Amino acid sequence: MKPEWELWAQEAKAEFPKANSALLPLLHRIQSQEHYLSEDTIRDVAVLLKLPVPYVESVASFYSLYYKNPVGKRIIHVCMGLSCALNGSDELMHHLEGKLGIQEGQTTPDGEVSLLEAECLAACNLAPVAQVNLRFVGPVTEDTADQLLTGEVKS
Amino acid sequence: MTQTFYLLRNQAVPDIDRIEVYEANQGYQALRKALKEYEPKALVEMVKASGLRGRGGAGFPTGMKWSFLPDDGRPRYLVVNSDEAEPGTFKDRELIEKNPHLLIEGMIISSYATGAREAYIYCRGEFLFGSEQLKRAVAEAYQRGYLGENILDSGFSLDIKVYRGAGAYICGEESALLESLEGKRGNPRLKPPFPAVAGLYGMPTVVNNVETICNLPPLVENGPEWYRSMGTEKSPGLKIMSVSGHVNRPGNYEIPLATPLRALIEEYAGGVKGGRQVKAVIPGGSSVPVMTKDQLDTPLDYESILAAGSMLGSGGCIVIDDQTCMVAVSARLLKFYREESCGKCTPCREGTFWMTDVLERMEAGEGTPHDLDLIRDMADNIAGKCFCPLGDAALGVVVSAMKYFPDEFEAHVTEHTCPMGARLYDTVNH
Structure with a gap:
């Protein structure tokens, strides 16, 4: 457990004092520091919020943006929704797989980049659209796809 | 083509997301008017009189929803549903990213009308920028005295909190959203009780979509007669249509309801790409049945679209051209519902799984004639038998496409090949 997590837990509880509403915000904040939620982290969060460990585990496992395994520093989500598929999202995914030498769902061996499918990202006007660390990029053409791999991103 | 701008107004104004710019463009004037000139009940009556219907998908009359709140002295909550994730729909994202104060102003008016003293915006986890925009805008609104204690000396007080989900389409279903907001898995609740009676933290709660609430400022400014001057008797007013797929100008277009579908596609969205023809249109988000090229003159209002065999839904209009395979379209959408089924009830969890499997094998040329009966049989075992609307939503496109x-x-x-001569996508990985 990092020393600042206790303060973060207090802040989350202060903002969302009722029920277990502090849980999701706290998981977000800790994951943004740790990049993923390890079993130890889940246990720490349970202690901080006085919740059973299996409860925290069951909540964290429900949501696709909480990662239970290590992910890359740069997470690329390619939207695979219908509007994106009609505009070439699958070709884009294959292009990125080729460039990175990994399959969708995997992380590069150096731990830098994870390539993930996203269900509809609600940005169909930008199809095919992707997110780099949850920042929208689109429409992505094969020429601009490399920007997903190397362009500057905010965390 | 008359383009109206009430909900998407000022979207092109630079820095409209900043409160001083928003104020300089008539921002928060409707709130001042509402607090000064209207009793809360009169505002509820105004919304009823306007005929405004929920813009999240169900189209339930907003004023009626508000009036379901029991008058029993318990605290009430307003929760805004910004968990926009229905394939084809992207209006709420644009509203909150570009003009967050319009939503906040609408929320303050709505909270005043419904007697809520605490309001929440549930923003989907993928909307990182949107949630940042909202948090910053909320902070600005507190600084200017539009939020907090005794707003504009009216005696009315309100707090707004921005809450970020973490990736789950089902949380757009209002009871699942409330579960998630309470720090739980986003499984839908049994209804009744409805949120109006037992919602957030067990208290009376109104859950409204972003676009619905964004109607409030222009409605207060212009009145219910103005609102009713557009659209039809049962579907009055304005709607944002998100147009995407095979069109030249994908984007959000604000239309008076009952604008013909053809005008939306050809005039607003610039027609089908590459000079090709429309084959099918999904008019209201991926959960509604497809319409065909013979139905393009249908007016875009709730009743007309229903009479044409589909639904206006969320207004997420996906245009599909004549070179696209409908089996591939169906397979892609079923995969979405398979991924997003919460797993709580069997017909949805197993049904979406197996339907995806069968459709993908058909698209890969490995299907058998029996598969068509299998799909019909599975659809029959999902329809009306699921805990929440997600299972039925998964059937809209595939059942209509087969028809x-x-x-x-x-x-x-029979031929183990796609007659379109091309696949929408490569099924090998999926």
Whole structure:
């Protein structure tokens, strides 16, 4: 457990004092520091919020943006929704797989980049659209796809 | 083509997301008017009189929803549903990213009308920028005295909190959203009780979509007669249509309801790309049945679209051209519902799983004629038998596509090939 997590837990509880509403915000904040939620982290969060460990585990496992395994520093989500598929999202995914030498769902061996499918990202006007660390990029053409791999991103 | 701008107004104004710019463009004037000139009940009556219907998908009359709140002295909550994730729909994202103060102003008016003293915006986890925009805008609104204690000396007080989900389409269903907001898995609740009676933290709660609430400032400024001057008797007012797929100008277009579908596609969205023809249109988000090229003159209002066999839904209009395979379209959408089924009830969890499997094998040329009966049988075992609307939503496109394009489905299983000569996507990985 990092020393600042206790303060973060207090802040989350202060903002969302009722029920277990502090849980999701706290998981977000800790994951943004740790990049993923390890079993130890889940246990720490349970202690901080006085919740059973299996409860925290069951909540964290429900949501696709909480990662239970290590992910890359740069997470690329390619939207695979219908509007994106009609505009070439699958070709884009294959292009990125080729460039990175990994399959969708995997992380590069150096731990830098994870390539993930996203269900509809609600940005169909930008199809095919992707997110780099949850920042929208689109429409992505094969020429601009490399920007997903190397362009500057905010965390 | 008359383009109206009430909900998407000022979207092109630079820095409209900043409160001083928003104020300089008539921002928060409707709030001042509402607090000064209206009792809360009169505002509820105004919304009822306007005929405004929920813009999240169900189209339930907003004023009626508000009036379901029991008058029993318990605290009430307003929760805004910004968990926009229905394939084809992207209006709420644009509203909150570009003009967050319009939503906040609408929320303050709505909270005043419904007697809520605490309001929440549930923003989907993928909307990182949107949630940042909202948090910053909320902070600005506190600084200017539009939020907090005794707003504009009216005696009315309100707090707004921005809450970020973490990736789950089902949380757009209002009871699942409330579960998630309470720090739980986003499983839908049994209804009744409805949120109006037992919602957030067990208290009376109104859950409204972003676009619905964004109607409030222009409605207060212009009145219910103005609102009713557009659209039809049962579907009055304005709607944002998100147009995407095979069109030249994908984007959000604000239309008076009852604008013909053809005008939306051809005039607003610039027609089908590459000079090709429309084959099918999904008019209201991926959960509604497809319409065909013969139905393009249908007016975009709730009743007309229903009479044409589909639904206006969320207004997420996906245009599909004549070179696209409808089996592939169906497979892609079923995969979405398979991924997003919460797993709580069996017909949805297993049904979406197996339907995806069968459709993908048909698209890969490995289907058998029996698969068509299998799909119909599975659809029959999902329809009306699921805990929440997600299961039925998964059927809209595939069942209608089989009805309108039976030859295409047949050919996949008899000739083991796609008659379109091209796949929408490569199924090998999925």
